[in-house]
Each structure stands twice: as structure tokens, then as C-alpha cells.
Amino acid sequence: MHGLFFFSIVFLAITIMICSYRAVKGPKATDRLIAINVIGTKTVVLICIISFILKETYFIDVVLVYALISFVSSTVISKHIENGGTKI
Amino acid sequence: MKKSIALIWPGLLLLFWIILCEKYNFEVLLIGIVVAVTVYYLNRNFLPNRELKIHKLPLYALYVILLLKEIVLANISVAKIVLSPKINVSPCIVKIKTQLNSSLHRAILANSITLTPGTLTLQLTDDELVIHCLVKENIPDLVDSKFEKLLLKIEG
Amino acid sequence: MKTMLIYLLMAGGLFFFLVGTVGLLRMKDVMTRVHSAAKCDTLGALLCITALILYSGGGFVGLKLILVIVFLWTTNPTATHLIGKAELKRQQNADNQEPFYWNEVEDHGDI
Numbered sequence: 312m313h314g315l316f317f318f319s320i321v322f323l324a325i326t327i328m329i330c331s332y333r334a335v336k337g338p339k340a341t342d343r344l345i346a347i348n349v350i351g352t353k354t355v356v357l358i359c360i361i362s363f364i365l366k367e368t369y370f371i372d373v374v375l376v377y378a379l380i381s382f383v384s385s386t387v388i389s390k391h392i393e394n395g396g397t398k399i
Numbered sequence: 400m401k402k403s404i405a406l407i408w409p410g411l412l413l414l415f416w417i418i419l420c421e422k423y424n425f426e427v428l429l430i431g432i433v434v435a436v437t438v439y440y441l442n443r444n445f446l447p448n449r450e451l452k453i454h455k456l457p458l459y460a461l462y463v464i465l466l467l468k469e470i471v472l473a474n475i476s477v478a479k480i481v482l483s484p485k486i487n488v489s490p491c492i493v494k495i496k497t498q499l500n501s502s503l504h505r506a507i508l509a510n511s512i513t514l515t516p517g518t519l520t521l522q523l524t525d526d527e528l529v530i531h532c533l534v535k536e537n538i539p540d541l542v543d544s545k546f547e548k549l550l551l552k553i554e555g
Numbered sequence: 556m557k558t559m560l561i562y563l564l565m566a567g568g569l570f571f572f573l574v575g576t577v578g579l580l581r582m583k584d585v586m587t588r589v590h591s592a593a594k595c596d597t598l599g600a601l602l603c604i605t606a607l608i609l610y611s612g613g614g615f616v617g618l619k620l621i622l623v624i625v626f627l628w629t630t631n632p633t634a635t636h637l638i639g640k641a642e643l644k645r646q647q648n649a650d651n652q653e654p655f656y657w658n659e660v661e662d663h664g665d666i
Binding site: 312315319322323326329330332333339341342344345346348349352353355356359360363368371372374375378379381382385386389390392393395 | 572604645
Binding site: 415418419421422470471473474477478480481482486488490509510513514515516517519520521522529531533 | 570571574577578581582583584586587589590591594595597598615616618619622628629631632633635636639640643
């Protein structure tokens with residue numbers, strides 16, 4: 312079962328790298344924000360899987376806090392874009 | 400009736416606390432009750448204090464099942480569009496009026512439409528939803544929405 | 556049997572994550588990117604975490620993972636909705652872009 316988990320975290324890490332291409336290149340600020348949002352969701356699942364590999368259940372508390380912080384950051388940045396924002 | 404409503408929020412907070420503690424014994428319960436009641440007392444003006452209708456709960460469960468089914472079907476259709484060698488999408492924006500009255504059910508409808516891939520709620524003013532569709536074939540489903548029918552049944 | 560189910564669910568979740576990433580790269584427009592990316596994540600996260608719940612075998616860890624799913628499913632559509640709204644406002648404010656085309660739907664009397 313650990314083989315499956317190791318494969319999953321490597322796979323997720325590769326997809327996160329592909330997403331960060333869009334975050335760096337994306338022509339508009341909104342593109343970057345979408346990419347960051349997707350990376351946040353993937354990181355949540357990644358930390359969940361890592362907590363099962365290391366057999367440390369307190370990582371799941373970290374996951375809960377991470378999900379909320381990622382939501383707050385998306386909210387704030389989208390409000391900033393909505394109110395004019397910086398010219399990117 | 401009023402007393403039983405007031406106990407729901409502290410109960411939910413206590414359940415949340417016990418799940419976070421991963422065990423239940425006397426001191427966890429004692430601290431949990433104190434913290435839950437204090438948090439509820441400090442935030443009582445912000446929490447919605449509506450009547451809970453017990454006999455509507457099976458309909459809400461039915462709603463969750465319907466939502467899961469729709470999400471799986473729509474996800475597969477979006478995956479087909481993304482993985483096809485030539486992407487043919489016809490994005491468009493539609494305005495739709497809803498017949499729901501309570502703001503909670505309107506918010507549930509808007510969030511369900513956003514959760515279903517292929518449609519995305521952009522704005523929700525009084526009873527008007529502004530929805531972005533990925534393909535034009537989604538529009539008839541939106542006008543004649545299953546979610547809205549079930550929510551109308553819950554309301555009425 | 557249970558192992559087989561865990562493998563299947565995890566593979567499905569990873570497949571939907573991959574589809575979301577590919578859509579993020581391939582789509583031409585901002586709105587369509589929102590569709591493909593933020594949506595395939597909902598089912599991907601659900602399937603992956605369901606596999607983990609099966610592996611953990613119930614207990615408090617499973618309840619916590621269900622809480623993670625609840626958080627993700629309430630915050631994700633809200634964040635998506637806010638991004639879409641910001642993009643709509645930005646495109647309405649921009650001068651040199653062609654406006655969105657609106658399809659008015661009128662026949663919604665009998666729902």
C-alpha cells in the first residue's frame with residue numbers, strides 16, 4: 312500500500328509543477344489566481360497522504376488549517392482584482 | 400421550541416471539538432461544553448437562528464445524493480471535452496430567474512450550480528442568477544433545473 | 556477487495572487531478588480555465604480522500620478526513636465564484652476588449 316501512496320505523492324508533485332507553469336506564465340492576474348487555487352487543493356490532498364505514510368495523525372489538523380488559509384487568500388486576492396487591482 | 404433551536408449550534412461546536420480532540424473523556428467534555436457555549440454566546444448575533452424542520456431532513460439527504468450523481472456525470476463530460484484532441488467549447492453567459500424565496504436556499508442553489516462542472520455562477524442578486532456555461536447544451540438543464548425543483552419541494 | 560477499492564478510488568482521483576491540470580494548460584479563455592481546473596479538483600479531492608478514509612478504517616481519523624471534505628466542498632465553490640465575479644468585473648472595466656456576448660433566456664415561466 313505504501314507503493315501506491317508514494318506514487319500518488321510523486322504524481323501530485325509533478326502536476327503541481329505543471330500548474331506552477333500556468334501560475335508563472337498566465338497572461339492575466341486571474342489565471343495566476345486559478346492556478347494558485349488548484350495548487351492549494353492539491354497540497355491539501357498531498358499532506359493527507361503524507362500523514363498516512365508517516366503515521367502521524369496530527370498532520371490532518373494542519374490540513375484543516377491549510378484549507379481555510381488557502382480559501383482566505385483566494386478571497387482577498389479576488390477582491391483586490393475586482394476593485395481594479397494592479398495592472399498585470 | 401425556542402430552547403431546542405438554541406442548543407443546536409453549541410451541540411455542533413461540541414461535536415467539532417470532540418472530533419478535533421480524537422478522544423472523549425470527562426475533561427475533554429467539560430472543556431468542550433465551556434468553550435462551545437462561550438463561542439456560541441459571543442457569536443449569537445452572526446449565526447442564523449432559523450427554525451429547524453426535522454421532517455425536511457430526508458429531503459436534504461436526497462438533495463445530497465442528487466448533487467453527488469450530477470457532479471460525477473458532469474465531471475465525466477468535462478473530462479471528455481478536455482481530453483478530446485480538438486477542444487470545441489461554446490462559452491456563453493445566461494441570466495436566469497429563480498423562484499426560491501429564502502436566501503439560504505438561493506445560496507445552496509448557486510453553490511450547487513458552481514459545484515457542477517460546466518456551469519459557474521457569477522452573480523446572485525435578489526432572484527437573478529448570472530451563469531457562465533462551458534457548452535451551449537447546458538442551458539436547457541439550467542432553465543429546467545432538478546436542484547430547483549427539489550428545493551422548491553423543500554420550501555413548499 | 557478493500558485494497559482493490561482503495562487502488563481504484565485513488566487512481567480515479569489522480570486521473571481527475573491530471574484532467575484538471577491538462578485543462579488548465581489547454582484552454583484558451585480565463586472562464587473556461589476556471590471550469591476545467593477548479594471543477595475537476597472537487598471530484599479528484601473527494602475520490603482521493605475517500606480512499607484514505609477506507610484505508611484508515613473508520614475512527615476519529617476518518618471523521619477528521621470527512622471534515623476536510625466538508626471544508627473543501629464549501630470553500631471551493633465560493634472561491635471559484637469569487638474568481639469568476641472578479642474576472643467579470645475586470646472584463647467589464649477593461650476598454651480594449653470585446654464584451655461578453657449575452658444569451659438572454661426568457662422562457663423560464665414554468666419551472
